[in-house]
Amino acid sequence: MSFLGDDFLLHSPAARTLYHDHAAGQPIVDFHNHLSPRDIAVDRRFDNLFEIWLEGDHYKWRAMRSTGVAEQYCTGPSPAYEKFLAWAATVPKCLRNPLYHWTHLELRRYFGIEELLDASTAPRIWEQANQQLREGPLTTRGILRRFDVRQLYTTDDPADSLEHHAALRAASDTPRVLPTFRPDGALQVDSPAGLQEWVERLASVADVHITSVRTLMDALTTRHDDFHAMGGRLSDHGLPYCFALPCSEHQADVIFQQALRNDPATPEQHAQFASFMMLFFGHLDARRGWTKQLHLGARRNINTRMAATIGKDTGYDSIGDWPQVDALATYLDALDKENALPNVIVYNSNPADNHAFATMIGNFQDGATAGRIQMGSAWWFLDQKNGIEAQLDALSDAGLLSTFVGMVTDSRSFMSLPRHEYFRRVLCNLLGQEMDRGELPYDFDLIGGLVEAVCYDNANARFCGGAETLHR
Numbered sequence: 128m129s130f131l132g133d134d135f136l137l138h139s140p141a142a143r144t145l146y147h148d149h150a151a152g153q154p155i156v157d158f159h160n161h162l163s164p165r166d167i168a169v170d171r172r173f174d175n176l177f178e179i180w181l182e183g184d185h186y187k188w189r190a191m192r193s194t195g196v197a198e199q200y201c202t203g204p205s206p207a208y209e210k211f212l213a214w215a216a217t218v219p220k221c222l223r224n225p226l227y228h229w230t231h232l233e234l235r236r237y238f239g240i241e242e243l244l245d246a247s248t249a250p251r252i253w254e255q256a257n258q259q260l261r262e263g264p265l266t267t268r269g270i271l272r273r274f275d276v277r278q279l280y281t282t283d284d285p286a287d288s289l290e291h292h293a294a295l296r297a298a299s300d301t302p303r304v305l306p307t308f309r310p311d312g313a314l315q316v317d318s319p320a321g322l323q324e325w326v327e328r329l330a331s332v333a334d335v336h337i338t339s340v341r342t343l344m345d346a347l348t349t350r351h352d353d354f355h356a357m358g359g360r361l362s363d364h365g366l367p368y369c370f371a372l373p374c375s376e377h378q379a380d381v382i383f384q385q386a387l388r389n390d391p392a393t394p395e396q397h398a399q400f401a402s403f404m405m406l407f408f409g410h411l412d413a414r415r416g417w418t419k420q421l422h423l424g425a426r427r428n429i430n431t432r433m434a435a436t437i438g439k440d441t442g443y444d445s446i447g448d449w450p451q452v453d454a455l456a457t458y459l460d461a462l463d464k465e466n467a468l469p470n471v472i473v474y475n476s477n478p479a480d481n482h483a484f485a486t487m488i489g490n491f492q493d494g495a496t497a498g499r500i501q502m503g504s505a506w507w508f509l510d511q512k513n514g515i516e517a518q519l520d521a522l523s524d525a526g527l528l529s530t531f532v533g534m535v536t537d538s539r540s541f542m543s544l545p546r547h548e549y550f551r552r553v554l555c556n557l558l559g560q561e562m563d564r565g566e567l568p569y570d571f572d573l574i575g576g577l578v579e580a581v582c583y584d585n586a587n588a589r590f591c592g593g594a595e596t597l598h599r
């Protein structure tokens with residue numbers, strides 16, 4: 128069997144039928160990523176393969192460091208072509224890492240390049256890809272059209288101006304690109320300098336003088352309304368775990384004003400303040416009928432020396448090992464008791480918690496909205512074959528795969544859209560092998576309908592106002 132052939136990852140006859148007849152042609156709804164709305168608004172044309180593929184990719188940086196590549200070729204000042212050559216020399220050493228699959232899948236789907244990338248092929252691949260980037264349709268909007276992306280949600284801070292989303296709203300030649308409200312900056316009471324800078328930006332864009340937690344809430348409410356007016360219907364939080372300690376508005380105000388005076392919150396005060404704000408954010412989302420995304424369990428910026436040297440979010444992160452269940456249950460229950468529980472997607476980064484998360488979502492379904500509370504797709508270190516299969520198994524074991532809204536790229540790279548294809552192949556292989564073993568009915572209308580729902584229909588209905596209802 129050829130590497131990355133038509134039947135890549137499809138190991139049974141039924142799997143191949145499911146993928147080719149029911150999954151491959153489905154459009155894409157990408158409801159969580161970190162793509163730049165500015166790049167889409169200006170329809171950016173990338174100068175070279177480094178800009179579209181390596182710029183800001185901490186997955187690749189981790190691999191390069193592990194093979195002894197110096198930091199100057201990762202986040203440092205080396206020229207773009209030298210950084211690409213360093214990555215190309217790293218690729219053959221990534222066998223069995225998902226980067227090896229993703230790298231070659233992306234080269235094929237974007238540029239039609241079927242050569243394996245290594246030090247010897249790198250100059251030729253660089254020239255072939257760059258020519259297409261300079262002359263072909265692979266601008267940011269062209270890429271979204273090529274992969275039939277119907278709707279895409281970027282991740283935006285409430286202190287962002289939304290000017291690029293306003294430009295996109297007026298554009299007629301691009302899929303719908305909408306903002307996601309990610310207010311994690313509000314929780315920085317343990318880092319006064321960062322909080323103060325963020326509060327200044329928020330106050331300016333919301334036109335609210337922020338001096339107290341109440342005026343902070345007023346400014347955030349204004350921005351939530353602005354995001355809604357721009358078409359936003361999703362929020363997102365990147366947290367180690369849910370915060371669920373009792374905290375009054377008075378206590379929160381004391382902690383907030385203390386931070387504004389350069390007095391950092393203690394860990395307990397930070398947890399109290401974050402708990403108060405997360406309940407407030409839940410109310411905002413419920414008021415507007417939004418979906419809240421909770422990305423839980425990542426242990427971020429572990430190497431403090433490197434964080435101080437080259438900055439945060441540069442590839443020094445891991446799966447965290449915190450207890451998740453009690454805090455998540457308390458948070459969801461607190462919102463439910465206040466009739467303020469929005470639709471929720473909970474993403475898990477620790478495979479040890481898969482079944483706990485899969486059972487938790489069943490406690491807050493409302494009997495009216497199919498899949499109202501979701502276990503999100505395999506995330507970060509888990510968004511590869513084994514991790515995707517484990518998430519699908521846990522969800523199927525303890526919940527309903529049929530209401531699942533499917534995959535997201537969670538990426539900063541415009542080269543990552545084949546992650547949807549990768550997920551779809553894994554999904555079809557899992558179901559197809561069970562069909563061939565007699566564990567599922569050999570009925571392509573039934574199982575194919577499930578595949579179509581998970582790949583597109585459910586997300587379309589939930590996030591795009593599609594006519595379809597969630598698959599039941």
